[in-house]
Amino acid sequence: MPISDIPRAVENRFRRDIIPVLRRHGWRPRIVPYDGYGSCAAPTAPGAGTGSSAVASTAHQGEGSMVRVLARMLMRPADAPAEGPMFRSVPEGLPTSATAMREMALDTLLDAQRGWRQFIDVPVPHLPVTIRVGSVAVRTRADRSGYIDVVVRDHGLGAGWHDVVIDAAGAGRVSTRVHIVAPGSRLGIVCDIDDTAMVTNVPRMFIAAWNLLVKNAANREPVPGMATLLNTVSDSHPDAPLIFLSTGAWNVVPTLRSFFKKNGFPAAPKLMTDWGPTNTGWFRSGIEHKRTELRRLMIDLPEVSWLLIGDDGQHDPLIYSEVVREHSDRVAAVAIRRLSQKEQVLAGTQFAHPMGLGPVARALAESDVPVVVGRDGYELARMLPEWIMGGDLPGSAAGATQI
Numbered sequence: 165m166p167i168s169d170i171p172r173a174v175e176n177r178f179r180r181d182i183i184p185v186l187r188r189h190g191w192r193p194r195i196v197p198y199d200g201y202g203s204c205a206a207p208t209a210p211g212a213g214t215g216s217s218a219v220a221s222t223a224h225q226g227e228g229s230m231v232r233v234l235a236r237m238l239m240r241p242a243d244a245p246a247e248g249p250m251f252r253s254v255p256e257g258l259p260t261s262a263t264a265m266r267e268m269a270l271d272t273l274l275d276a277q278r279g280w281r282q283f284i285d286v287p288v289p290h291l292p293v294t295i296r297v298g299s300v301a302v303r304t305r306a307d308r309s310g311y312i313d314v315v316v317r318d319h320g321l322g323a324g325w326h327d328v329v330i331d332a333a334g335a336g337r338v339s340t341r342v343h344i345v346a347p348g349s350r351l352g353i354v355c356d357i358d359d360t361a362m363v364t365n366v367p368r369m370f371i372a373a374w375n376l377l378v379k380n381a382a383n384r385e386p387v388p389g390m391a392t393l394l395n396t397v398s399d400s401h402p403d404a405p406l407i408f409l410s411t412g413a414w415n416v417v418p419t420l421r422s423f424f425k426k427n428g429f430p431a432a433p434k435l436m437t438d439w440g441p442t443n444t445g446w447f448r449s450g451i452e453h454k455r456t457e458l459r460r461l462m463i464d465l466p467e468v469s470w471l472l473i474g475d476d477g478q479h480d481p482l483i484y485s486e487v488v489r490e491h492s493d494r495v496a497a498v499a500i501r502r503l504s505q506k507e508q509v510l511a512g513t514q515f516a517h518p519m520g521l522g523p524v525a526r527a528l529a530e531s532d533v534p535v536v537v538g539r540d541g542y543e544l545a546r547m548l549p550e551w552i553m554g555g556d557l558p559g560s561a562a563g564a565t566q567i
Contacts, residue, residue, distance in 0.1 A: 176308065182286055186239050193288045194240045195330050197340030198417055199433040201405060202231030202316075203465055204323055206347040230317050230464060231342050233295050234433075235330050236414060237288040237310040285415060287311075288335075296329040297321065297342075306332075309438055311414075315464075323347075323403065343405060343433060345465055351401045351496055351552065352468035353394065354458065357410035357434075360475045360501050361390050362423060386427040387501060389541025396545060397471065398430050400554025405468060406432035409457055411450030411478075414438060451479050458487055462494055469494055471552060473544070475501040476537075481528065488531045497534040497552060499544045 205228040287310025295302045295312075297319040304314050312330070323346035331337045345352075358364040363385040398404060408420075414436040424431070437453045461470070472487065472495060474480025484498050528535045536547035545553055 176289075179287065179289060183239060183288065186286060190242050191239045191286075192242060193291060193332060193335035194238055195332055195335050195338045196236045196238055197330060197338050198234040198236070198414070199340065199431070200232045200234045200328070200342040201407065201433045201464070202229065202319070202321070202342050202344045204229045204319075204321060204344050204347060229319055229321070229344075230315055231297050231319050231321070231328070231344065232464065233297065233312065233314045233316060233328055233330070233340065233342065235293075235312040235338075235340060237291045237293075237306045237312070237332060237335065239286040239288055291335070292333045294331040296331070298326075311438065345405045345468065346403045347467065349467050349469070351397070351404045352461075352465065352470045353397060353404060353406045354409050354461065354470050354472050355390075355394060355406065356474040356480055357408055357412060357420065358475075359477045359503065360387060360473060360480075361394075361408070361429065362386055362420075384423060386423075386429075387540055389543070389545065390501075391428045391430075391541070393473075393499075393541035393545045394430055395428070396553055400552070405465065406430055407461065408432055408434040409454055410434065410436055411453055412436050451483060454479075454483050455486065458483070462491055469496040471496050471499065471548075473499045473501075475503060477503045485528050485531075488528060488533050492531060492533055495533045497536070497548055498528060499548060500535070500537045501541075501544065502537050502539050504539060 287306075289306060289308045289310055291306045291310070293304055293306060293312055295304065295314055295316060297316045298321050300316055300319050302314060302316050304312065306312050321344050323344050325341055325343055327339045328342050329337060329339055355361060394406065398406060412420075417434055417436060420434060423429075435457045437450065461468075470487075472480075472484045474484060481500055484495075484500075488495050488498065534549055536544055538544040538547060
């Protein structure tokens with residue numbers, strides 16, 4: 165057996181052995197839904213066709229549409245919440261003494277403080293699933309890690325947010341949301357999360373691990389002005405799809421939902437990745453994950469031109485420069501958040517140029533795509549083209565760089 169297959173084999177064996185044990189202790193499969201996205205076909209012109217041609221036109225009205233449905237199958241205790249830390253069970257009754265109340269408060273505080281609880285999950289592989297989108301039903305199975313990532317075509321739904329039903333054997337039925345993008349040319353937004361929307365100091369592994377696994381989720385800080393930037397663009401382009409793209413794990417999506425809601429970010433699908441071994445190696449490639457998802461967005465939503473938002477602490481400039489080189493006609497602008505001096509020190513690097521020296525910065529600078537660099541969302545908003553922001557914004561552009 166190749167060395168790269170060993171951790172995957174150990175993981176598979178552990179899941180096969182642990183699931184029957186958990187079932188005997190009352191655990192059951194649960195569906196954890198994630199927001200998805202999709203497109204709809206252009207509506208048929210009024211009065212187009214009569215008789216049999218009109219019937220055919222109605223029958224084919226949903227053709228060319230697609231929706232991507234995302235979820236995961238996990239084992240959870242019977243009294244655990246639908247998502248989030250699985251050890252956060254619902255109490256059977258209210259505390260009857262001051263000591264019991266104090267213990268419950270401490271337990272709740274501990275759950276809120278320790279992000280590592282989000283990563284203790286037992287996935288249910290290969291469970292049969294039925295997905296209903298509009299009048300279309302599709303049967304499939306979860307993959308080896310319990311994930312459901314299915315494209316349903318010709319669904320017949322219109323533009324906007326819709327509920328999709330996921331029904332799994334032994335796990336009941338849940339609804340998840342999908343954002344259907346209207347047909348026609350329009351702007352879209354892809355935004356990184358770590359150190360772009362939320363301060364995590366990802367370039368420094370141990371600090372990022374502390375912020376993600378130990379730090380209280382309620383104390384995590386948003387990047388100043390980024391929620392304002394995304395809301396302004398979304399308000400100026402009501403039909404613009406917004407996608408959060410991150411190398412973070414799917415396990416943190418419940419925490420991200422709470423964080424984004426608390427800090428005023430617009431609701432949007434999130435494309436995350438899984439932790440652990442793959443079919444080809446010990447660890448997953450964050451760079452390849454972002455490349456793959458960006459290429460897929462180009463295919464799934466062919467009429468959308470994207471505003472790409474990231475930071476210079478990881479590989480966003482490199483990835484976005486590749487997208488600009490391959491699909492310059494599909495990129496409306498690139499906005500890069502420049503890490504502060506403190507964050508650059510934590511990352512172990514210092515850049516003379518806002519995005520570093522070398523071919524990456526040159527490729528972006530020499531492209532026809534507008535590229536702006538600033539230290540937060542406010543500066544990026546002042547530098548982006550007016551047609552993206554929907555008009556002039558007050559304030560100077562001090563501290564921001566346009567290349």
